[in-house]
Amino acid sequence: MTRITRRSFVLSSFAAAALVVTGLPAYAASETLEVYKTPWCGxxxxxxxxxxxxxxxVRVTEMEDLEPFKARHGVSAELTSCHTALIGGYVIEGHVPASDVARLLEERPEATGLAVPGMPVGSPGMEMGDERDSYEVVLFGPAGSETFSRY
Structure with a gap:
């Protein structure tokens, strides 16, 4: 029989509360998203x-030149966008919707991460009224890339 300690009870209660409050899997809410961006990007x-x-x-680190950081984390030129983030062993490049990041953390596919190449209008952070570009969220890694979701 598993013994419930005060610590395990508190931690499991926190995880359950995170799921209820955020709607995200508890581990997604408990991991820090480390975002690397330039100081001038709105x-x-x-x-x-x-x-x-x-x-x-979310923890933000501002950098003048992101290109070496992107290259070090496997983001190719065709996947690049304006910011790069790290969470749970994955790279998140560009304006990836939060729901896709949560899905990635839940499914844990073998991949480097997710990317929304460029800066499509209507993606999170790129809202401009009713204008919307269609775009894909790309799952990428050493074996290639594939569409993770479409908007």
């Missing part, structure tokens, strides 16, 4: 707000 800040509103704990 749409990156709007994406960070989107992720926080979805319940993610």
């Amino acid at each position: 749409c990156c800040t709007a994406w960070v707000d989107h992720m926080r509103e979805a319940g993610f704990d």
